[in-house]
Structures are given as structure tokens and as C-alpha cells.
Amino acid sequence: MSINTNTNNASSPSPLKRAGERLAILGAGESGVGAAYLAQQQGYDVFVSDFGVIAPHYKDQLLQWNISFEESQHTESEILSAVEVIKSPGIPDKAPIIKKIKEKGIPVISEIEFAGRYTNARIVGITGSNGKTTTSSLTYFTLKNAGLNVGLAGNIGRSFAYQVATESFDTYVLELSSFMLDDMYKFKVDIAVLLNITPDHLDRYDYKMENYAASKFRITQNQTANDVFIYCADDPETIKVMEARSFAAKLYPFSIEKQITTGADLENDNIVINTPQEHFTMSINELALQGKHNIYNSMASGIVAKVLELRNDTLRDSLATFKNIEHRLEFVAKISGISFINDSKATNVNSTWYALESMTSDVVLILGGVDKGNDYSMLRDLVKQKVKAIVCLGKDNQRIHAAFEDLVDVIVNTSSAADAAQAAYHLAAKGDTVLLSPACASFDLFKNYEDRGNQFKAAVKEL
Known part of the structure; x- marks a missing residue:
């Protein structure tokens, strides 16, 4: 067990919006350490607690920033004095410390929820049981290729919170897992993408598909008529939930099985994307990512691009030249x-x-x-x-x-x-x-x- 309680800030956080208020962060991985940096910058009294051993490079960062932390334990007196707790996505609600925090009425949120308070950037949020990392990377690549000032975060790359603290992106592409979505409440995604819902992590959802599906659909919460929801019209679990709900956002389905008027479909081995202002077509044989699942991923990413009115030649070039991420095919x-x-x-x-x-x-x-x-x-x-x-x-x-x-x-x-x-x-x-x-x-x-x-x-x- 070890604890570091050096709280002498080398430089005063600015602005001091939360001077003296304790913010506890559970988990010292990428999201937790990034949240700690942003919270310190916003003037919170930050305490990071990890029940396991903190990786050396994250420990070095916390020491460098003079942020109090502990590892291999949760000191309840330090955590339960917080006005709010940011929880790592990997910590389940049934963990004893989470139960105690909630019994005390202390709000528990995700790093995404917290970071969202400090940026006015446009948010493209992408979730799904499968394909979200590929689609997020492809979307980021396409937007960057078009010259947008864009960041990539969430379940991929540097944490959203750290980027909000250190960058000034106009747009973020966020890969959002169900665990992240579970602890998001007021956060709004401007362009939401739901790729599919298939059985995964059911141990976290009482082994009920409807609970897991509801978690995925949290990506649409708080959306308005000015926002966009992109979804797979061929995915039965997605359609089952949609039939029982109404949505404020503009809907853009994609399908390889049926014709779609506004959205994307497959016609004679061509992806066809139609939005009110835009039309795009491209042969599936030209796609960098091959396979049925990647047609879906390319459609979803392509709709995002056309909603943002990117040029057809930029989108075509991006879909044809993208290189897939490490560890995915x-x-x-x-x-x-x-x-x-x-x-x-x-x-x-x-x-x-x-x-x-x-x-x-x-x-x-x-x-x-x-x-x-x-x-x-x-x-x-x-x-x-x-x-x-x-x-x-x-x-x-x-x-x-x-x-x-x-x-x-x-x-x-x-x-x-x-x-x-x-x-x-x-x-x-x-x-x-x-x-x-x-x-x-x-x-x-x-x-x-x-x-x-x-x-x-x-x-x-x-x-």
C-alpha cells in the first residue's frame, strides 16, 4: 500500500471555480488520470484512489502534477468527503466502495460527463457492441482529412478530459462504451452513432439484454431536433428498442438489406448515402475495409461526413485509404x-x-x-x-x-x-x-x- 498526499500545487489551477471542494477519482488509468488533471485545472481539491497498483507512467504524471493519490486501497474517509466522484468505466456499481458512495448520496459520474462540462466542441459519439473502435478511427481520419480541427477520445487514445484540459478542438469523435454511457447524465452527443447491439458484458447488466440495450441507447439522451442519430436498420435489437421509443433528433438509418430514403443503403454493390443536402456513392470494392461488417462501419462514418457536408472527394479518399487500427483484423x-x-x-x-x-x-x-x-x-x-x-x-x-x-x-x-x-x-x-x-x-x-x-x-x- 502507498499513498501520496503532496498537495502543494506548483502552479495555481485556473480558473479557481471549485476551490476547496473535494473531487474523488476512482481508478488511475487513462480516464482517471486525465480527469484528475482537468479537475485540478478547474480548482478542485483532487484525490485519486486505485484499488490496484497504478501503472508507473500514470504514477509519474500524478507526482509531476502534485495530485494526491493512493494505490492498492480505497481510504473511505478521503473518498466519502467528496462532493462528486468520477469512476473508471471498469468499476462495477456493485463494488463495495461505489455502494457506500451512493448510500451517502454523492453523485457518481464518468470522465466523459465531467469533461463535457468544460468544452463547447461539437461531439460525434459512437457506440455499439462491435465496430465502434474501427468506426471511430475511420470517422476521425475522415474529418481530419477534411481539415477539421478534431480530436479522438473516449475508449481510444488520450482521455477526453486530458484533451479538454490541454487542447482546443472544435470537434471530438468519442468512442463510447456502455460502461461510460452508464455514468453519463447531462452530457449531450450532437451526432450519435449506434452500430449494433449484440450480447456482451451481460454480467454487468443482470444478464438481461434489455438492460444492456438501454445502456447503449443512453447515447441519444438529451438530444434535440438540431441533433442527429445514426443507426443500423438491420440490427434487430436496435429496432426493437426504437419501436418502443420516440426520438427528438433527426434519424439517419443505414442498411445493406433494404432501401433507405434518407441515410445509407447498398445498391448494385455501391454504398449510397443521401442526406437532405448531399448525395454520395462509392463501390464497396474501393473500400479500404473489406467484409460485410465494414460496409456497415463505412456507411455509418460516411453519414457523419455528409451530415457535416464534407466534400465527396474527401470522403471517397478517406474510405479508400484508411488503415485499420492495431489488434483489429x-x-x-x-x-x-x-x-x-x-x-x-x-x-x-x-x-x-x-x-x-x-x-x-x-x-x-x-x-x-x-x-x-x-x-x-x-x-x-x-x-x-x-x-x-x-x-x-x-x-x-x-x-x-x-x-x-x-x-x-x-x-x-x-x-x-x-x-x-x-x-x-x-x-x-x-x-x-x-x-x-x-x-x-x-x-x-x-x-x-x-x-x-x-x-x-x-x-x-x-x-
Whole structure:
């Protein structure tokens, strides 16, 4: 256990709007440390508490900024004296300290909610069970390509709060997880994008899809007639909720299954986007991101661009030249004619379905990790069509064996990225693809999905 209580500010925060008021921040990761910096700048008495060990670079930042913090504990007297608490998205409401904070009537908010108070920038918010990181990155790339003064934050990159404290962007693209949305109340998204709703994190939502769906729809709260809501008209869970609600914002659906008058659809292998002022068309064969799921992602991003009245040539160039993010269907290498793809960010079954759906060769699939109550049945048809062998990468692989042993002749167990890469290499033949798309969280063997992906890439390069 350690605690740092150096509160001598090297420079006085400006403006001193909250002098003397305690703001407690739970979790000293990217969002928590960024929120601490912004809160100090706004004149709060800031205290950061992390029940785990704080990563060295975040600890160094807190020390450099003279912000009080503790790690490996929660000191209740320090936290419960706060006028407000900013909570890391990863801390569940059932955590004992959160229960005590709420019993005392202290408001608990997200870093996004807090940072939103201190910026007048236009907000493009993107959520969904799958594709939100890709779509957020593509949207940011497109807006930046068009010359907009734009920042990228939320579940990606530097925290929103830190950027609000240190930058002066006119527009932000925010990737918003359901955990972030749960602690957002007055924050308003000007252009909201909901890509899809499929089972994920149900342990946080009493194993009820309706609770999880309601969380996703919080992205539309506080929207007015001047705002925009972009959504997938092909997603049954999204449509189910929409049929029971009314929306103030302008609605722009996108679909590859039906014709859309205002929004985006697919016509003769062309994406067609229509907004009241704008028309855009582009062949799906020209898209940088291939696969059915990426047509949806490109449509959603394209509607944002046309709502903002970006030039067609800028949008076309962006959709054609964008390079996908690390750990999301990332090409690693081709060895002996075998392609290796890192899709470590696929931490749920639906993400793995999308990855398999985009494969055009026989696949050796690396699956496994911390199973969040996965239903693997939706993968069975694609596994039957495309997968020649499965390599399990996790401590407990019984459910994967049970789900696929009647479809795949070879299922092997491994317990490290190096072993998994080696096993997959020996099972694959020239022209095949080795796909790391685990459908599970990574915490049994790795620090996070990035660590899993990096270890896999390093192992492939050693082959």
C-alpha cells in the first residue's frame, strides 16, 4: 500500500471555480488520470484512489502534477468527503466502495460527463457492441482529412478530459462504451452513432439484454431536433428498442438489406448515402475495409461526413485509404504462404463472427480466454464453412471443445501466445490464414487484449 498526499500545487489551477471542494477519482488509468488533471485545472481539491497498483507512467504524471493519490486501497474517509466522484468505466456499481458512495448520496459520474462540462466542441459519439473502435478511427481520419480541427477520445487514445484540459478542438469523435454511457447524465452527443447491439458484458447488466440495450441507447439522451442519430436498420435489437421509443433528433438509418430514403443503403454493390443536402456513392470494392461488417462501419462514418457536408472527394479518399487500427483484423505477416492476422480486440463472439465472415481462405482459428458466458452457437455455420482447426488459448477451454468438436477434426490446447502461434503454423498449409480472434477477454493469461495481440505478433515474427 502507498499513498501520496503532496498537495502543494506548483502552479495555481485556473480558473479557481471549485476551490476547496473535494473531487474523488476512482481508478488511475487513462480516464482517471486525465480527469484528475482537468479537475485540478478547474480548482478542485483532487484525490485519486486505485484499488490496484497504478501503472508507473500514470504514477509519474500524478507526482509531476502534485495530485494526491493512493494505490492498492480505497481510504473511505478521503473518498466519502467528496462532493462528486468520477469512476473508471471498469468499476462495477456493485463494488463495495461505489455502494457506500451512493448510500451517502454523492453523485457518481464518468470522465466523459465531467469533461463535457468544460468544452463547447461539437461531439460525434459512437457506440455499439462491435465496430465502434474501427468506426471511430475511420470517422476521425475522415474529418481530419477534411481539415477539421478534431480530436479522438473516449475508449481510444488520450482521455477526453486530458484533451479538454490541454487542447482546443472544435470537434471530438468519442468512442463510447456502455460502461461510460452508464455514468453519463447531462452530457449531450450532437451526432450519435449506434452500430449494433449484440450480447456482451451481460454480467454487468443482470444478464438481461434489455438492460444492456438501454445502456447503449443512453447515447441519444438529451438530444434535440438540431441533433442527429445514426443507426443500423438491420440490427434487430436496435429496432426493437426504437419501436418502443420516440426520438427528438433527426434519424439517419443505414442498411445493406433494404432501401433507405434518407441515410445509407447498398445498391448494385455501391454504398449510397443521401442526406437532405448531399448525395454520395462509392463501390464497396474501393473500400479500404473489406467484409460485410465494414460496409456497415463505412456507411455509418460516411453519414457523419455528409451530415457535416464534407466534400465527396474527401470522403471517397478517406474510405479508400484508411488503415485499420492495431489488434483489429491487423495483418501481421505471411510466412511460407500462410497469412497471420491479429484480431485480439475480438473479445466477444460477435466480433469473432465478423472476423470469420471476412475471411476468404481456409482458417486456423485461435480462440479462448476468459469466457463471459459466451454462446458459441452463432459461430457454428462459419466454423463449419471456413475453419480447418482450432487452437485454444486460455486456461479453461472446455466450452470451446464442447461447442466445436463435432465440426472440426483438430482442436488443441495452448497456454501462451508463442505456443498458439507455433501450433497454428504447423496446422496451417500454404494459402491458409491463421486468425487470432479469441471471442473472449484476455485476463487469464495476459494484461489486456493489447498485450495478447503484441505477444502474438512477436511470436509470429519468431516463426
